[in-house]
Amino acid sequence: MSSNMKGAGFMVLAGICFALANAVTWTVTYKMGFKPQSDAFWQYAIATVFSLPFIWRHGLSAMKTRHPVLHLARIGLSVLGVQAFTQAFASGMAPWHVIALVMTSPFFVMFGAAVLLGERVGLNRWIAAIVGFAGAMILLRPWESGFTLATLLPLAAAVTWGGASLITKRLTRDEPQTGVTLWLLVLLTPVNLVFSLQAGFEVPTGNILWLLLLGGAIMYFAQSFLTLAYASADAAYVQPFDDLKLFSNILVSWLVLSFAPDMTYWPGILMVFAGSAYLLWSERGRSFGAALA
Known part of the structure; x- marks a missing residue:
C-alpha cells in the first residue's frame, strides 16, 4: 500500500474515532445531564495525562x-x-449537526487571513465560501420559529477555532511547532478548569466516569491516527479526507444514537461538505492549504 493511501486511511480512522468521542460527549452532557463545562475539563485533563510523555520529553x-x-x-x-x-452537544444538537456547522471554520480562516494577514482571496475561495455558508444557513434555518441561540454555538466554535488557527499560523513563522504545541497542552486544562469551577465543578462517578475514560481513550487513538496520517503523506493530500468526518458523525449518530438527518437537511450537509472540500482541493500545494492542515 502506498504512503498516500496509508495517510488517507489513517485520516478516515481518525474521523471515525472523533465521531465516537462526540457520541460519548453527547451522551454524557445531554442524556446524562453532566455539566458541559466539567465534561470539557475532564475530557482534556484525561487527554493531558496521555500527553505527559510528550511534555516530559521536551520539557x-x-x-x-x-x-x-x-x-x-x-x-x-x-x-x-x-x-x-x-x-452545543449539551443543548441536544445531534453530533452530525454540530460537526457540519463547525466545518465552516476554514471559511472564517479564509476571511481572517485576508483581513488580518493580508492574503489574497481568489475566486476559488469566494466560491467555496458562498457554497459553504449557504449550506450552513440551510442547517441553521434562522427563518424557522424553532430557531434558538443554542444553534449558533457550533458557529461560535468555528469562529474561535478559526481565530486560533490564524494565530497558530502566525506563531509558526518564527517559533518551533513543539513549543506551540506545548503551550496548548500545558495551559488548556487549567483554563478549562476555571470555566468548570465557575459553572459548578462536578466530579464524574459511576457510568459517567467510565464513559469519560472511554472518551479519553478514544480521543487518544483519534490523535494517534491523525499523527500517523500526517506522518505517512503530505498534509495537502490527506487534509481533504478529514472532511469525511462529517459522514462518520452521521453514521455514528444513526448506528449508536439512533437518529439521522432529516432529508431536508441533506442539501445543507452536502453544500458545507462541497464548499470545504473544494476549498482544500483548490488550495493544494499553496501556503493557505498548508495553513488549514
Missing part, C-alpha cells in the same frame, strides 16, 4: 517564546471553542 523550557500574548490569545480562543462545542 517546559521548550515553551520559551517571544510572543507570550499571542500564545495566551490562542489558548483563550481554543478554550472558548471547546466550551461552545461541548455546550
Whole structure:
C-alpha cells in the first residue's frame, strides 16, 4: 500500500474515532445531564495525562517564546471553542449537526487571513465560501420559529477555532511547532478548569466516569491516527479526507444514537461538505492549504 493511501486511511480512522468521542460527549452532557463545562475539563485533563510523555520529553523550557500574548490569545480562543462545542452537544444538537456547522471554520480562516494577514482571496475561495455558508444557513434555518441561540454555538466554535488557527499560523513563522504545541497542552486544562469551577465543578462517578475514560481513550487513538496520517503523506493530500468526518458523525449518530438527518437537511450537509472540500482541493500545494492542515 502506498504512503498516500496509508495517510488517507489513517485520516478516515481518525474521523471515525472523533465521531465516537462526540457520541460519548453527547451522551454524557445531554442524556446524562453532566455539566458541559466539567465534561470539557475532564475530557482534556484525561487527554493531558496521555500527553505527559510528550511534555516530559521536551520539557517546559521548550515553551520559551517571544510572543507570550499571542500564545495566551490562542489558548483563550481554543478554550472558548471547546466550551461552545461541548455546550452545543449539551443543548441536544445531534453530533452530525454540530460537526457540519463547525466545518465552516476554514471559511472564517479564509476571511481572517485576508483581513488580518493580508492574503489574497481568489475566486476559488469566494466560491467555496458562498457554497459553504449557504449550506450552513440551510442547517441553521434562522427563518424557522424553532430557531434558538443554542444553534449558533457550533458557529461560535468555528469562529474561535478559526481565530486560533490564524494565530497558530502566525506563531509558526518564527517559533518551533513543539513549543506551540506545548503551550496548548500545558495551559488548556487549567483554563478549562476555571470555566468548570465557575459553572459548578462536578466530579464524574459511576457510568459517567467510565464513559469519560472511554472518551479519553478514544480521543487518544483519534490523535494517534491523525499523527500517523500526517506522518505517512503530505498534509495537502490527506487534509481533504478529514472532511469525511462529517459522514462518520452521521453514521455514528444513526448506528449508536439512533437518529439521522432529516432529508431536508441533506442539501445543507452536502453544500458545507462541497464548499470545504473544494476549498482544500483548490488550495493544494499553496501556503493557505498548508495553513488549514
